[in-house]
Amino acid sequence: MNQRYLIPLTAVFLLFLIAYAGVEGAGLQVIFGVVFPYVAVAAFLIGFVMKVMGWAASAVPFRIPTTCGQQKSLDWVKQNTIDNPNTAFGVFIRMVLEIFTFRSLFRNTKAAFHRNAANRLSYSWEIFLWLGALAFHYAFLVVLLRHFRFFTSPVPGAIKFLEYIDGIVQIGLPGIFLSGIVLLAAALFLLGRRIFDAKVSYVSQAADYFPLFLIIGIAATGIAMRYFTKVDVVGIKELTMGLATFSPVIPEGVGGLFYAHLFLVSILFAYFPMSKLMHMGGIFLSPTRNMANNTRAVRHENPWNYDVPTHTYEQYEDHFREKMIEAGLPVDKKE
């Protein structure tokens, strides 16, 4: 029994049931279809902005990038301009690669120790976390963008094109969107890693399992609606367009499963700013990555730099003058 993942798992089940029963049993469509989504989006926007502003309000007293390659020094020494940039453009490239390709994670290795005659510590390239993370994030992005079809009328060409690409593998009807499948698979992989990798399991908290279960729940309900229980898409679009145009309506004939899906999404939005999911905003501000390594060339200002007591040369000479004179060391004052 492990309460660190049983509690979040139970919580996600409960959330699902609350919404499902609330709609199917108590007829609370307005609460789950209108009130919660608005509150959640507001909480997301306000919380996200406040969090980022909170970070931005903190000072950056020193320029301390982590340098992952050769510095800019002598003209003939080849600099690693991406991993040790000394210009704003270099930093931009480093950040783009970090944000869009998870460059640091790409370096990941796995250490193993072999207790035998050789006693070798070995390091092998560990690509799966990077692959899983990349698949997860891009699938999530595509799924999110695809959902703009529900909030726009007419649907923009770009969204339609994305759907076309996403649905390029056709097996039966309705056409399969790869992104949803990949999202679910990647989330399950990340969850499996958290449970079965002893090191990751050791450090994981409820706050690590909860968003995973939540996203798995969202993906699963979404997939269920699309492929298994046929839902009234026209009715759903009526509801979502109502939300988007600030004239909410509750259509007839949309079942509890949709409201449960929407409620889990609402929870994710509201939970986002107060959770580790804020790494999405934080990565842009991380001082070890977003600063140029040029501190010796260009002075960095510390906004709160203050004077400190130091031991001056005069104090030093006063202390040691006789010994210095005796040893033949130069002094400023002879006595």
Place this chain on the structure above:
Amino acid sequence: MADELTPDEALDKIDYSPRSASEPSNWMDTTKSVQIRPGMYCYAAKPESVETLGLPNARPWNPIEEDWKLPENWQEILHNGIKERLEKFRTFKIFMDICVRCGACADKCHFFLGTGDPKNMPVLRAELLRSVYRNDFTTAGKILKMIPGGQRIAGARDLTLDVLKEMWYYFFQCTECRRCSVFCPYGIDTAEITIMGRELLNLIGLNIDWIATPVSNCYQTGNHLGIQPHAFKDMLDFFVEDIEDITGVDCTPEYQKKGADILFITPSGDVFADPGTYTCQGYLILFKYLKEKYGLDVTWSTYASEGGNFGFFTSHETMKRLNAKMYNEARRLGVKWILGGECGHMWRVIHQYMDTMNGPADFMQVPVNPITGTRFENAASTKMVHITEFTADLIKHGKLELDKSRNANRIMTFHDSCNPARGMGLLDEPRYVLENVCDNFYEMPPNTIREQTFCCGSGAGLNAGENMELRMAGALPRANALKHVHEKYGVNTLGTICAIDRAALTTLCEYWVPDVEVAGIHELVGNALILPGEKKREEDLRMEPLPGLEEE
């Protein structure tokens, strides 16, 4: 202690699967059972050392006693300390908030790889503090702790005495090497978290003596080792005699010379302890050569006689107070720029902090090598150049006459020191110098060098005697890579550009790879450099016969 634990016994203890079935499922429930164990911790700071700089809560205390004699309001002090630092350091605030515990850093730490202790996984080291942060500083944590069991869901905990002791133990099992930060997808830097953690611990007088006493010495006497001015000169005089015996040339340096071209500052370890002393002799030979050949005027200073800065391991303020000497002395002497010796954390401080803390250094000139005409644009503001940048430039322009054969007995590999590697990016300059002064050079495996280099296990003030088991465990990954090239290529010398390395890696070699010696890069330069008017050399700087001249 290492002399009680053989390498084989140490290796037997390594296990990277942290949780046993009998242990509590949440690491937070293991805090009470943390044993501060001899061999793994450093002795407490002596009160007189803490008092030298007027740092708070100086008192005698002992980490393995129950009562740490903490100030009554220690929790309040720490709470306010965290609050203040969250506002002053964006790094701290972001790194407290955005870790997703993906575990990429887990097996990157040399202390984890050497001990298997799960609390040495960088993520967990940070979580020690993060759990308190979540409890006291986040909205979610504050709300959740009001409901039963909510604290656990938030991954939060109160700052109790056990929590404090656990933090102290593990923040002094981190060498601030930044290796984990290379792999972190958000660039979370455990060094930064340890720096904050130690700064907080210092607020309630919980420093270790191996840091506090060097800091006190450095403040008063000018260097960590407390070498007084006349003794400092005596030591260099002693080297001068040795060099004269070997080369027949008098390399007497200048001290505190006003109007010299360059002020030279190096860690005092180079003046005091083998094999750093040979590196120091290398500097003396190089400066003599440049004086004779090109008239370059380099001065040393007994006041600014410490390159290193153990203040960096205490607090930002202490770092600034110790570092101030460099610019003060450069200003007083009226030199054009400063040249810095081979040292690790010294260069992190100079490269990323000095100008910001104690600059602007507008009383000096943009460093130009008068011999080659090279302008060190990369040091245009700070006005301090690394000696391997300087020597590499001289060699590139053919300004040094070198006899590589005098190092022919050295089969070299190179250990990148953490701070120049990951806090600066000084990787190819020392290699260039190395390849020009000796013939046999082999790299260690790629996952263990350059930005992925492994710490010596004794950095950030942990190179004491009483924590030898910890040091040798932390040294394992470096030693293991060294052993590999030792066996494969017959490597017999580990080159490095760090004074702590020269001391720590020597101990590492004795313990893990007994046939390998440690040498600074400028020791090899000193051997190879042909001084004007020198006699036929028969010995190297260690007074061992040069290759080819060994007696049969």
